[in-house]
Structures are given as C-alpha cells and as structure tokens.
Amino acid sequence: MKPPSLLPALLLGALPLQSLSKAILGVDLGSLYMKVALVQRNSPLEIVTNLHSKRKTEQMVLFDQGSRFYGADASSLMARKPHLTPSQMSVLLGRNADHPSVRVLKERHYHFDPQYNETRSGVCLTVDGEEFTPEELVAMVLSHAKDITAAYGVTSPVKDCVLTVPAFYTQHERRAILDAAELAELNVLALINENSAAALHFGIDRNDKDPLHYLFYNMGAGSVQVSVVRYHSYMRKESKFAKEKSVGSFEVLGSGWDATLGGASFDARLVDYMAEEFNKLWNEKRGHTKDVREVPRAMAKLMIQANKIKHVLSANSDFPIFVDALHDDINYQSHISRAKFEEICHDLLDRAAVPIGNALKMANITLEELDAIEMIGGAMRVPKVQEAVQKAVGGMELGMHLNSDESMALGAAFHGANVSTSFKVRHVGMSDVNPFVVAVDLMELEKKDATEEKKKKGLFGKKKDGDDWNKHATIFKIGSKLGGKKTIAFSMDKDVHVQMSYEESETLPEGTGLSIEQYDVAGVAEFAKEMKDKGLDGMPKVSLQFEMSTSGITQLIKAEAVMEETVIVEEEVEVEDEEGNNATDANAESTDDKKEEPKEEKKEEETKSEEANADESKSEDAKTDEAKSEDAAADEKKTDETSDEKKEGDEKKKEEPKKKKTKMVQKEKKKKHTRALKVSIYHMGSVRPYTPAIMAESKAKLDMLAQKDKERMMLEEAKNNYEAYIYYIRNKLSDDEETINKVTSEEQREALLKSAEDAEEWMFDEGFNADLETYQNKYKELSTPAEEAFFRAAELNARPKAIDALTKKLDKVVELMKKWETTMEHITEEERKEVLHKVDEAKAWIEEKVKAQEDADPTSEPVFKSEDVPGQTKKIESIVSKLMKKPKPKPVKNETETEKNETADATDADTKKDENDSSSETADGETTEEKKEDTIEEKKDEATDEKNEGETDEL
Ligand SMILES: *[C@@H]1O[C@H](CO)[C@@H](O)[C@H](O)[C@H]1NC(C)=O
Numbered sequence: 001m002k003p004p005s006l007l008p009a010l011l012l013g014a015l016p017l018q019s020l021s022k023a024i025l026g027v028d029l030g031s032l033y034m035k036v037a038l039v040q041r042n043s044p045l046e047i048v049t050n051l052h053s054k055r056k057t058e059q060m061v062l063f064d065q066g067s068r069f070y071g072a073d074a075s076s077l078m079a080r081k082p083h084l085t086p087s088q089m090s091v092l093l094g095r096n097a098d099h100p101s102v103r104v105l106k107e108r109h110y111h112f113d114p115q116y117n118e119t120r121s122g123v124c125l126t127v128d129g130e131e132f133t134p135e136e137l138v139a140m141v142l143s144h145a146k147d148i149t150a151a152y153g154v155t156s157p158v159k160d161c162v163l164t165v166p167a168f169y170t171q172h173e174r175r176a177i178l179d180a181a182e183l184a185e186l187n188v189l190a191l192i193n194e195n196s197a198a199a200l201h202f203g204i205d206r207n208d209k210d211p212l213h214y215l216f217y218n219m220g221a222g223s224v225q226v227s228v229v230r231y232h233s234y235m236r237k238e239s240k241f242a243k244e245k246s247v248g249s250f251e252v253l254g255s256g257w258d259a260t261l262g263g264a265s266f267d268a269r270l271v272d273y274m275a276e277e278f279n280k281l282w283n284e285k286r287g288h289t290k291d292v293r294e295v296p297r298a299m300a301k302l303m304i305q306a307n308k309i310k311h312v313l314s315a316n317s318d319f320p321i322f323v324d325a326l327h328d329d330i331n332y333q334s335h336i337s338r339a340k341f342e343e344i345c346h347d348l349l350d351r352a353a354v355p356i357g358n359a360l361k362m363a364n365i366t367l368e369e370l371d372a373i374e375m376i377g378g379a380m381r382v383p384k385v386q387e388a389v390q391k392a393v394g395g396m397e398l399g400m401h402l403n404s405d406e407s408m409a410l411g412a413a414f415h416g417a418n419v420s421t422s423f424k425v426r427h428v429g430m431s432d433v434n435p436f437v438v439a440v441d442l443m444e445l446e447k448k449d450a451t452e453e454k455k456k457k458g459l460f461g462k463k464k465d466g467d468d469w470n471k472h473a474t475i476f477k478i479g480s481k482l483g484g485k486k487t488i489a490f491s492m493d494k495d496v497h498v499q500m501s502y503e504e505s506e507t508l509p510e511g512t513g514l515s516i517e518q519y520d521v522a523g524v525a526e527f528a529k530e531m532k533d534k535g536l537d538g539m540p541k542v543s544l545q546f547e548m549s550t551s552g553i554t555q556l557i558k559a560e561a562v563m564e565e566t567v568i569v570e571e572e573v574e575v576e577d578e579e580g581n582n583a584t585d586a587n588a589e590s591t592d593d594k595k596e597e598p599k600e601e602k603k604e605e606e607t608k609s610e611e612a613n614a615d616e617s618k619s620e621d622a623k624t625d626e627a628k629s630e631d632a633a634a635d636e637k638k639t640d641e642t643s644d645e646k647k648e649g650d651e652k653k654k655e656e657p658k659k660k661k662t663k664m665v666q667k668e669k670k671k672k673h674t675r676a677l678k679v680s681i682y683h684m685g686s687v688r689p690y691t692p693a694i695m696a697e698s699k700a701k702l703d704m705l706a707q708k709d710k711e712r713m714m715l716e717e718a719k720n721n722y723e724a725y726i727y728y729i730r731n732k733l734s735d736d737e738e739t740i741n742k743v744t745s746e747e748q749r750e751a752l753l754k755s756a757e758d759a760e761e762w763m764f765d766e767g768f769n770a771d772l773e774t775y776q777n778k779y780k781e782l783s784t785p786a787e788e789a790f791f792r793a794a795e796l797n798a799r800p801k802a803i804d805a806l807t808k809k810l811d812k813v814v815e816l817m818k819k820w821e822t823t824m825e826h827i828t829e830e831e832r833k834e835v836l837h838k839v840d841e842a843k844a845w846i847e848e849k850v851k852a853q854e855d856a857d858p859t860s861e862p863v864f865k866s867e868d869v870p871g872q873t874k875k876i877e878s879i880v881s882k883l884m885k886k887p888k889p890k891p892v893k894n895e896t897e898t899e900k901n902e903t904a905d906a907t908d909a910d911t912k913k914d915e916n917d918s919s920s921e922t923a924d925g926e927t928t929e930e931k932k933e934d935t936i937e938e939k940k941d942e943a944t945d946e947k948n949e950g951e952t953d954e955l
C-alpha cells in the first residue's frame with residue numbers, strides 16, 4: 001500500500017492531460033481592435049502577436065479582387081479602398097438597423113449602410129456587390145485569430161476559446177457571436193463580460209480576507225462600461241484529498257454603461273470639425289458648395305488624423321494638423337488645441353461619468369463603500385474623462401494597474417483555463433450578474449394565436465376573459481446571478497406555449513427586440529389523459545426549469561409533468577420484541593417524510609450536476625460557492641404553488657405489537673408519475689439567430705472564400721518562384737561561368753539568357769493576370785533547359801569524385817582479400833577469387849564509362865551520372881558480407897563452451913545482416929557511400945581477431 005500522502009500527487013499524474021486541448025484562446029473583440037491571448041500548458045499567459053508583430057489587430061477585412069486581407073494589411077489600404085473594407089462588424093451582431101449602436105456608426109462616418117435582410121433576419125453589409133452578414137464577417141476575423149495563433153507558433157490546431165462581450169449584450173447579440181464562432185469553427189467554452197474578464201485578470205493573485213469593493217471604469221472605442229466588483233476569499237478544497245485552502249474570488253455586483261459613447265465618438269467629432277474647416281477652404285477655392293464627408297477616401301484620411309489628434313491632445317495642449325492633398329489636390333493645414341477639443345466634445349464628456357451611478361445603483365452600494373477604482377480601455381486616457389470620473393467618485397485616486405488594452409483578452413484566456421477540464425490553474429471564483437429582466441408568458445398552446453391577438457389589443461391577462469388560461473412570471477431579475485436556475489410550476493392538463501422575453505426596463509438597451517425564445521411544450525394533454533384513464537383525480541403539475549447560463553444565455557432546460565398517486569401498500573416489517581417494536585414503529589412513520597424528502601433532494605442534485613455538464617460553458621466552478629445555490633434555493637420557494645395540494649397521508653392503522661420476527665403493515669405511499677415533455681424551440685422578432693439552413697449557406701460561402709484565399713496564396717508563391725528562377729539563371733550563368741562554359745555551347749548560354757529575359761517581360765505583361773496553372777507551366781518551360789545545363793556543370797566535378805571514391809573502395813576490397821588469405825583461412829581461394837573477379841568487372845565499368853564520357857560532347861546529356869557510381873560495389877559488398885558470416889571451423893574444445901560460442905555467433909550474424917541490408921538500401925548517393933565504408937570496417941572489426949585491430953585502423 002502506498003502511504004496516503006502520496007495519493008493526490010499520483011492522481012494528478014494520472015490525469016490524461018495530453019489527450020485534452022493544449023491551448024485556449026481568449027479573444028477580446030473590441031469594436032476597433034481584436035486582442036488575442038493564449039494559455040498553454042507550461043507557458044505563461046501571453047498575448048499573441050500578429051503577422052506584423054503587433055499586439056492588437058484591426059477588426060477589419062479588406063476584400064480585394066476576390067481575396068481577403070486582415071489587420072494592418074487591410075487598414076493600410078483602408079484609406080484607398082474604404083468601400084471594400086468593412087470594420088467594426090461585431091457592433092452589428094444581433095441588432096437591427098435602427099438599434100442605437102448601429103445608428104451611431106453613421107454618426108461616426110461608417111463607410112457602409114447596414115441594411116435589414118428578411119431572409120437572414122438581421123442586418124447585412126454589401127461589399128462590392130455581395131451581401132455579408134455580420135456573423136460571416138466576424139467569423140472571418142475570428143478565423144484570422146486562429147491563423148495568427150498558428151503563425152505565432154502554436155502548432156496544434158486551436159479550437160477552444162473564450163470570447164469577451166460587452167456587459168450590455170442581450171441574448172440576441174450573444175447568440176449571434178456564438179453563431180459567428182461556430183462559422184469560424186471555434187469551440188466557445190464561455191462568453192465573458194469585458195469588465196469581468198479584466199476583473200478576473202486583476203484578481204488572479206488576489207486573496208482578500210476582508211471584502212474589497214472595486215469599481216472598474218472602462219472606456220473603449222465604442223462604449224463605456226462600469227462594473228462594481230467585490231473581491232474576497234473563501235476556503236475551498238481543490239480535490240477530495242487536498243487540504244482546504246483559501247482561494248481568491250470576486251463577484252460582479254452591478255454594472256452600468258453607455259453603449260454609444262467611446263473613443264470613436266470623440267474621433268467622429270474631430271472628423272466633423274476638420275471636415276467643416278476643409279469644406280470652407282475647398283468651397284471657397286472652387287466656388288461650389290460640396291461636403292468632403294461625401295468623399296470616403298478623404299474621410300478615411302481624416303479618421304486616421306482624428307485618432308492621432310485625440311492621442312496627442314491627451315498629453316499636449318495643441319496639435320498641428322497637416323493632411324497632404326486631402327481631396328481635390330488641396331492640402332489641409334490647421335491646428336487644434338485641447339481646449340477646442342473639449343469644447344466640441346463637451347456633451348460627450350458630460351455623459352462619461354453617468355454609468356458609474358447606474359452601476360452603484362445595481363450593486364446597491366454607496367460611493368463610501370467603494371475601496372478603489374481601476375481605469376481600463378483606450379479612451380480613458382483623455383484627461384477630461386479622467387477628471388469627470390474622479391469627480392463622480394468623490395476625488396478618489398484613479399488606479400491604472402492593468403494593461404488597459406490587454407487585460408480583457410488575458411482575463412478571457414485565464415477564464416478558459418479555469419472552466420476547461422484540461423487545465424490546472426489557480427482557481428479564482430467568479431460570479432457575474434444579469435442586468436435585464438427576463439419574463440415568461442404562458443398560454444394554452446391551442447389558443448396561442450387567439451391569445452396573441454388579445455395581447456395586441458391589450459386584453460391579455462384581463463380578469464374577464466376567465467375561460468382563457470394564461471400566466472405571466474418574471475424568471476430573472478436585474479442583478480440576478482449568472483448561472484442561476486428558476487423553476488416555474490403550475491397545474492395544467494393542456495399543452496402549453498411559452499414566450500420568453502425581455503421586459504422593458506431602464507437597463508434594456510433601446511431598440512432591443514423583446515422576444516427571446518418561444519417554446520411549444522407538448523405532451524401535457526396526453527399525460528393528463530393517461531392519468532385520468534388510470535383513475536387519478538386532479539391535474540398534472542407541470543414544471544419548467546429555466547437557466548441563465550454563465551455566458552448570459554437564458555434557456556428552458558427542463559420541462560416535465562408530474563402526477564402523484566396515493567397507493568396503499570402492504571409491507572413486511574421486522575419485529576423483535578416489545579422494545580424493538582417501539583423502534584420499528586418510529587422507523588415506519590418516518591418513511592413518509594424522510595424517504596420522500598432525501599429522494600427529492602438527491603434528484604435535484606443529480607439534475608444540477610447533469611446541467612453543469614451540459615452547460616456550454618461548463619463553468620459550475622467559476623461561480624463562488626455561496627453564489628451557486630442561493631438563487632436555486634430561492635427559486636424553488638418561489639415556484640407557483642397555487643394549486644399544489646399538499647395532501648398529507650392520514651396517519652392511521654396502529655399496528656398491533658406482536659410476537660413474531662416479521663409482520664405485515666399497511667402503509668400509504670406516494671407514487672410519482674413523471675413525464676418529460678416535448679419542447680420545440682423557435683424564435684420570433686425581426687432579429688433572430690441563425691437557422692441551420694443559413695448556417696450551412698454561410699459555411700459554404702466562407703469555405704469558398706477560404707479556397708480562393710488559398711489559391712491566391714499558391715499563385716503568389718508560384719509568381720515568386722518564377723521570378724526567383726529568372727534571377728537564379730542569370731546569377732548562375734555569371735557566378736559559375738567557368739564551369740558552365742565547359743558544358744554549354746555559346747548558343748545554349750544565349751538561349752538561357754534569352755529565356756530569362758522573355759520570362760521577365762512576360763511576368764510584367766501577360767503574366768500579371770495569369771493563373772496558377774499557367775505559372776506552373778511557365779516555370780517548367782523556363783527551368784527544364786536551365787536545369788539540364790546546370791546539372792552537367794555540377795556533374796563535371798561530381799563524376800570524378802564518385803569515380804575516385806569507388807576506386808578507393810575497390811582497392812580496399814582487394815587488400816581485404818589479401819589479408820583474408822591469412823586471417824580467414826576458412827574462406828576458400830575460390831571464394832576470394834569470385835570477389836576479385838567482381839572487382840575487376842567494376843574497374844572495367846569505370847574505364848569504359850570514363851572513356852565514353854571523354855569522347856562524348858560535353859554540352860549534351862552525360863554518358864553516366866555520379867549517382868550511378870556507388871552502386872557498382874553493391875554486388876561485391878553483398879558477397880563479402882556473406883563470406884564474413886561463414887562460420888569458422890569449430891576449434892577442438894570442451895563441448896559445452898563450443899555450444900555457447902555458436903549461439904552467440906548466430907545472434908551476432910543476424911544483427912549484422914540487418915545492419916547491412918538497411919545501409920545498402922539507402923537512396924542518397926553520398927551518404928550511402930560513406931555508410932558502406934563504415935559497414936565494411938565494422939564487419940572487419942568483428943570478423944578479425946583482436947590481434948588484427950591495429951591493422952584495421954589503416955582502413
Ligand atoms: C437577403 O439575403 C439573401 C440570402 O443571402 C439574398 O439572397 C437576398 O438577395 C438578400 N435580400 C436583399 C433584399 O438584399
């Protein structure tokens with residue numbers, strides 16, 4: 001037995017770590033830039049740098065002549081091809097064209113006009129005549145994240161990831177980004193709110209005994225998000241065998257935001273300011289009234305300029321503007337002061353601190369309870385923003401301990417390691433909140449259309465339509481914990497229609513479609529009828545369990561109908577004597593309560609763990625322990641119990657205490673009939689998640705684009721190879737002039753040079769638009785005659801070298817035969833003669849070939865090649881090696897010893913044979929030669945006595 005203290009270590013060692021995923025990505029898809037973080041086994045948490053060695057990548061795709069470009073490749077061409085370069089696609093996910101976040105893009109001079117498409121149930125962008133959904137465009141960027149990770153050096157394909165999302169993303173947007181990830185063939189372990197990811201990154205090394213309240217203020221390019229977070233620690237066992245230890249943990253208590261205020265809002269103001277200035281200049285000069293805002297290329301230039309101004313004015317008080325030939329050959333020259341910037345943005349700056357109040361309100365804590373502030377996001381560097389925040393928090397110092405650009409991606413990757421089963425990382429407890437109200441409306445499935453009508457007319461739920469059954473219940477409130485569950489129970493004997501929707505509230509973003517998901521729950525009526533036929537009274541109790549996952553997705557996860565039957569059963573009970581009877585009685589009575597209750601509890605637990613497994617985010621762990629059950633417990637109590645008949649079985653029948661060991665007892669028991677109900681899910685509203693059909697269509701479209709990209713890359717490569725070969729011919733002809741002149745005629749050399757010249761001309765003419773196959777053919781055409789000439793040149797040296805080596809080897813064989821005359825007497829003269837005969841044959845071959853080559857035209861194909869030469873000893877070697885294995889005659893010795901020797905010899909011989917075979921089969925010319933020499937030496941070593949060792953050295 002192993003000592004118990006070793007067990008945990010052994011168990012850890014036995015985990016099949018290698019078979020599980022090796023790397024997890026944390027992708028922070030900010031509206032302008034994507035940041036990718038990586039967690040790998042035995043490596044620190046790190047940021048993946050892109051193909052330009054940058055730590056962030058523009059969220060942008062450039063479509064150019066059928067292929068796509070990303071990141072800096074796209075952004076550097078953006079100013080020239082703005083209409084081909086969609087950006088900020090994630091802003092369009094799961095939203096309608098009139099959603100405030102989409103509308104604000106226009107204010108920010110977005111180059112595209114997102115249009116609603118009925119078939120796709122969402123907005124689309126048209127790029128160069130082709131329509132793309134935001135899911136497709138985001139999928140392209142996410143695929144690019146995988147590509148840069150591969151280029152960064154992660155060789156195994158990466159599939160697992162955690163994506164950050166703004167806290168104000170509703171289910172529509174969350175579903176859409178999951179669809180995008182599926183298109184990109186990524187497996188999303190979880191979605192995580194941006195600030196929560198930063199808070200997690202901030203909390204990795206924290207372990208606060210006394211709770212601390214932090215406020216995270218995050219002003220990014222597109223929005224402001226504020227979260228109130230409580231850090232604390234609790235005791236936790238890492239495994240069954242480990243000691244309890246204190247782990248850091250945090251809870252998001254509340255969040256607030258401004259979804260349309262961010263760095264890009266300031267940029268847009270600056271662009272407008274500059275556009276106005278330029279218009280004045282331009283219109284004066286040309287005598288017309290035009291607006292430079294209509295000119296996409298000029299606008300793209302101004303946007304770049306605006307971003308620069310904003311950054312410089314964060315540290316300086318003045319910025320000189322100069323844009324060379326902004327438009328119509330007119331330069332734009334001006335300057336802007338920080339005061340001016342603040343003036344044109346004053347209303348935006350006024351909004352900067354508002355979300356702080358909202359977050360504190362949701363968190364239900366006062367300003368005084370806050371312990372610290374952390375600032376993140378690129379746009380928080382604007383001094384006036386910091387001023388506004390500081391004022392709003394009563395002058396507290398603004399902490400800037402996090403890398404404001406990267407903490408969210410890093411936190412997301414860490415979260416991935418925390419929720420994945422294949423990583424063992426420091427556990428950090430985490431819980432987040434849902435900021436919206438989610439409610440359900442229940443109605444009879446058959447009357448759903450009629451009820452819908454009533455709802456429209458405002459009659460729904462009115463007391464007077466008493467014959468129509470319907471119910472309304474809030475299942476998740478503002479501030480409820482993510483990962484919580486809620487069960488609704490009611491008595492019903494008909495099939496049910498469930499509408500899950502958002503309720504209007506001050507937190508719900510304007511323009512959000514209310515309907516989340518619809519369910520038709522069937523099987524209730526059938527079950528009720530079956531029960532009635534069985535003679536049971538009353539209605540089945542239907543229970544619907546809803547979950548708000550840790551990724552913020554609400555779903556109906558369980559639907560069942562239950563009916564209880566009271567049955568009288570006879571039971572045999574053990575009886576010992578008078579006293580024992582007392583004990584038995586007590587036992588019997590408790591069965592009704594005790595047996596029933598633990599059973600139910602257990603069941604609940606089972607379901608919970610099942611659900612945790614099925615949970616897309618698998619993040620049961622990620623919740624703090626106390627957070628976990630709170631809601632669930634509360635929920636159970638809140639279930640609609642209106643018709644729950646609590647029929648307690650009458651206590652009855654006193655058993656007569658008797659003599660024998662057993663007796664029959666009559667007992668009332670509750671038998672539970674449970675039926676899982678059939679649920680069909682569908683979506684309503686103008687913005688809906690992808691259907692399988694659209695998913696397939698989008699996948700096919702992306703595959704086709706990927707194929708085109710691949711072809712383009714192969715064409716690029718073919719072009720490069722072709723061009724390189726042109727230079728190769730020229731260089732070779734001049735560098736190796738002397739040798740080449742010996743094996744080529746004047747005409748041949750001229751032809752080669754001419755072919756290179758023609759090839760170059762062709763490339764810049766027809767070749768410019770030629771396809772891959774043409775390039776491959778042209779390469780062959782160009783390289784074949786050149787390769788022949790260069791080969792002859794190379795052989796000029798290689799042939800004599802090979803012949804020389806062969807001759808030496810043959811001489812060695814001759815020497816060996818001579819030696820064998822004395823050292824290997826058991827080998828006959830006949831046998832040695834055979835070897836020497838073969839040596840002569842090889843020598844004759846050499847003589848013949850060398851002579852023929854001398855007589856041949858050096859500018860045409862050689863008579864023989866250097867690579868044919870080493871093979872000439874093949875036969876000789878095989879004979880020699882066979883001879884070496886020939887057993888020596890048995891010396892007159894003790895019987896036993898001889899036998900031992902024989903066996904040893906035989907084994908030796910076998911091994912030798914193997915070695916020999918493999919070495920002579922080696923294809924490569926020169927190596928084989930060397931190897932063979934080695935082989936012969938080795939053989940000799942073994943074959944000769946120790947006395948001969950000195951001689952072998954010479955060879
Ligand atoms: C909407 O999308 C479908 C499918 O991609 C496309 O065939 C159709 O042309 C689009 N409709 C409009 C009005 O653009």
Ligand SMILES: *[C@@H]1O[C@H](CO)[C@@H](O)[C@H](O)[C@H]1NC(C)=O
Pocket residue numbers: 364
């Ligand atoms: C907010 O906090 C106060 C004091 O901690 C408490 O009395 C009150 O019930 C809380 N309000 C809500 C809505 O939780």
Ligand SMILES: *[C@@H]1O[C@H](CO)[C@@H](O)[C@H](O)[C@H]1NC(C)=O
Pocket residue numbers: 579582583
């Ligand atoms: C009945 O059983 C209980 C528990 O076994 C015991 O404490 C009690 O004294 C018993 N009563 C009588 C009257 O025997």
Ligand SMILES: *[C@@H]1O[C@H](CO)[C@@H](O)[C@H](O)[C@H]1NC(C)=O
Pocket residue numbers: 892893894
């Ligand atoms: C036979 O073997 C024995 C013991 O190994 C040895 O002493 C003896 O000399 C051997 N005889 C011959 C003839 O080699």
